[in-house]
Amino acid sequence: MFKGVYYGESNTNLDISSYTQCLLFLQESIIPPLTNNSDNGTLIQYHGISKNDNIKQSIDKLSKQITASAVNLEQQQHVLCVFSYGPHIQKMLSILEIFRKSYTKDHESLHQWNKLTSFDVIKEGRNELLEKKLKVPILITFVSGSNAMGLDLHGFTKQ
Secondary structure (H helix, E strand, C coil): CCCEEEECCEECCCCCCCHHHHHHHHHHHHHHHHHCCCCCCEEEEEEECCCCCCHHHHHHHHHHHHHHHHHCCCCCEEEEEEEEEHHHHHHHHHHHHHHHHHHHHHCCCCEEEEEEEEEEEEEECCCCCCEEEEEEEEEEEEEECCCCCCCCCCCCEEC
């Protein structure tokens, strides 16, 4: 393999340090095939998180998204997809746990499904014959007020 950022066996042409580029790639290319939402029976609201995000603003945004989904529940199934990668995952987990705690205090429980996957970053090693391989984790989480979803979350773990 040549140096670059890979997902699966294909080169993504991403710069792993550009979180906006990587989060957009996750939202558009990686998450949709994992959910198998081919009939569009479920409306997925995406929320990518970076380590620079404000915790309070992110929690407020997630609350608004899930509240709006509860209001429109009779029309179409709504689900939140929160995702991040690499050094941004710690912030995502903090935001998600605070959000879940504040939401379940005021409402019924939330249901959560997680999937951990990774980018493979290949860099030049000490010489041209060696290469450094690094796995950068990707965490994808679906949150819903309803236990029954119209998504096929094969490979996801229910929490």
